[in-house]
Amino acid sequence: MRNVFLMSFIALSLCACIAVGAATLGAVTYYKSAxxxxxxxxxxxxxDNIYRVALQTIKRNSLLKVVSQDEKNHLIELTKGDLSASLKVFRVDPQVSQLLITSEINADRSTRLVLDGVFRICQQLKVDCTLVVDGS
Structure with missing residues:
Protein backbone atom coordinates (compact mmCIF):
# COMPACT_ATOMS: atom_id res chain seq x y z
CA MET A 1 0.00 0.00 0.00
CA ARG A 2 2.86 2.36 0.75
CA ASN A 3 4.15 1.94 -2.81
CA VAL A 4 0.74 2.78 -4.28
CA PHE A 5 0.52 5.87 -2.10
CA LEU A 6 4.05 6.89 -3.02
CA MET A 7 3.39 6.43 -6.73
CA SER A 8 0.22 8.54 -6.58
CA PHE A 9 2.16 11.16 -4.62
CA ILE A 10 4.87 11.30 -7.29
CA ALA A 11 2.34 11.47 -10.12
CA LEU A 12 0.40 14.25 -8.41
CA SER A 13 3.64 16.07 -7.68
CA LEU A 14 4.59 16.04 -11.34
CA CYS A 15 1.14 17.28 -12.35
CA ALA A 16 1.30 20.01 -9.72
CA CYS A 17 4.69 21.21 -10.96
CA ILE A 18 3.47 21.43 -14.54
CA ALA A 19 0.45 23.51 -13.51
CA VAL A 20 2.47 25.87 -11.32
CA GLY A 21 2.78 28.61 -13.92
CA ALA A 22 -0.93 29.39 -13.78
CA ALA A 23 -1.24 29.23 -10.00
CA THR A 24 -1.66 32.33 -7.89
CA LEU A 25 0.27 32.86 -4.66
CA GLY A 26 -1.83 31.78 -1.68
CA ALA A 27 -4.48 30.06 -3.81
CA VAL A 28 -5.09 26.62 -2.29
CA THR A 29 -6.07 23.96 -4.82
CA TYR A 30 -7.82 20.92 -3.34
CA TYR A 31 -8.74 17.54 -4.83
CA LYS A 32 -10.50 14.64 -3.13
CA SER A 33 -11.08 11.16 -4.53
CA ALA A 34 -12.53 8.07 -2.91
CA ASP A 48 13.75 25.45 3.65
CA ASN A 49 11.56 27.95 5.50
CA ILE A 50 8.28 26.25 4.58
CA TYR A 51 9.69 22.83 5.52
CA ARG A 52 10.94 24.11 8.88
CA VAL A 53 7.60 25.74 9.73
CA ALA A 54 5.67 22.65 8.56
CA LEU A 55 7.78 20.35 10.73
CA GLN A 56 7.33 22.62 13.77
CA THR A 57 3.57 22.82 13.14
CA ILE A 58 3.27 19.04 12.86
CA LYS A 59 5.33 18.41 16.00
CA ARG A 60 3.13 20.83 18.02
CA ASN A 61 0.02 18.80 17.20
CA SER A 62 -0.24 15.85 19.56
CA LEU A 63 -2.58 14.00 17.16
CA LEU A 64 0.11 13.88 14.46
CA LYS A 65 3.15 11.62 14.45
CA VAL A 66 6.17 12.15 12.18
CA VAL A 67 7.06 8.80 10.60
CA SER A 68 10.01 10.09 8.58
CA GLN A 69 11.53 13.40 7.58
CA ASP A 70 13.97 14.29 4.83
CA GLU A 71 15.23 17.84 5.20
CA LYS A 72 17.33 17.72 2.03
CA ASN A 73 14.31 16.78 -0.12
CA HIS A 74 11.81 18.77 1.98
CA LEU A 75 9.65 15.68 2.57
CA ILE A 76 7.74 14.66 5.70
CA GLU A 77 5.70 11.48 6.14
CA LEU A 78 3.26 11.47 9.03
CA THR A 79 0.24 9.75 10.49
CA LYS A 80 -2.91 10.87 12.25
CA GLY A 81 -4.32 7.79 13.90
CA ASP A 82 -4.69 5.22 11.13
CA LEU A 83 -4.35 7.79 8.31
CA SER A 84 -1.08 8.33 6.44
CA ALA A 85 -0.05 11.62 4.85
CA SER A 86 2.94 13.12 3.06
CA LEU A 87 4.10 16.70 2.81
CA LYS A 88 6.53 17.90 0.14
CA VAL A 89 7.87 21.35 -0.69
CA PHE A 90 9.08 22.15 -4.21
CA ARG A 91 11.05 25.18 -5.41
CA VAL A 92 9.09 26.85 -8.23
CA ASP A 93 11.45 29.77 -8.77
CA PRO A 94 13.89 31.72 -6.57
CA GLN A 95 11.07 33.47 -4.66
CA VAL A 96 8.21 30.94 -4.79
CA SER A 97 7.77 27.41 -3.46
CA GLN A 98 4.89 24.98 -3.68
CA LEU A 99 3.58 23.10 -0.66
CA LEU A 100 1.91 19.78 -1.50
CA ILE A 101 0.13 17.61 1.07
CA THR A 102 -1.46 14.26 0.24
CA SER A 103 -3.36 11.91 2.51
CA GLU A 104 -5.27 8.68 2.47
CA ILE A 105 -8.97 8.88 3.26
CA ASN A 106 -10.61 6.51 5.70
CA ALA A 107 -13.93 5.39 4.20
CA ASP A 108 -15.52 5.33 7.67
CA ARG A 109 -15.16 9.06 8.27
CA SER A 110 -14.53 12.31 6.48
CA THR A 111 -11.25 14.10 7.04
CA ARG A 112 -9.77 17.50 6.31
CA LEU A 113 -6.23 16.55 7.19
CA VAL A 114 -4.60 18.14 4.16
CA LEU A 115 -6.70 21.32 4.07
CA ASP A 116 -6.27 21.90 7.78
CA GLY A 117 -2.55 21.28 7.39
CA VAL A 118 -2.14 23.73 4.51
CA PHE A 119 -4.06 26.47 6.31
CA ARG A 120 -2.16 25.94 9.59
CA ILE A 121 1.17 26.20 7.79
CA CYS A 122 0.00 29.31 5.90
CA GLN A 123 -1.06 30.84 9.21
CA GLN A 124 2.30 30.07 10.82
CA LEU A 125 4.07 31.62 7.82
CA LYS A 126 1.74 34.66 8.08
CA VAL A 127 0.61 34.08 4.49
CA ASP A 128 -2.96 34.73 3.39
CA CYS A 129 -4.16 31.50 1.76
CA THR A 130 -7.60 31.00 0.25
CA LEU A 131 -9.30 27.88 -1.04
CA VAL A 132 -9.92 28.10 -4.79
CA VAL A 133 -13.37 26.80 -5.61
CA ASP A 134 -13.86 25.47 -9.14
CA GLY A 135 -17.07 26.79 -10.63
CA SER A 136 -17.82 23.60 -12.59
Missing part, protein backbone atom coordinates in the same frame (compact mmCIF):
# COMPACT_ATOMS: atom_id res chain seq x y z
CA UNK A 35 -9.12 7.11 -1.51
CA UNK A 36 -6.96 10.25 -1.33
CA UNK A 37 -7.05 13.98 -0.83
CA UNK A 38 -4.48 16.45 -2.13
CA UNK A 39 -3.92 20.15 -1.50
CA UNK A 40 -1.33 22.47 -3.02
CA UNK A 41 -0.48 26.13 -2.56
CA UNK A 42 2.25 28.40 -3.91
CA UNK A 43 3.91 30.53 -1.23
CA UNK A 44 6.40 33.36 -1.48
CA UNK A 45 9.04 31.65 0.70
CA UNK A 46 12.00 29.31 0.38
CA UNK A 47 11.49 25.54 0.58
Missing amino acids: KHEVATVNINATP
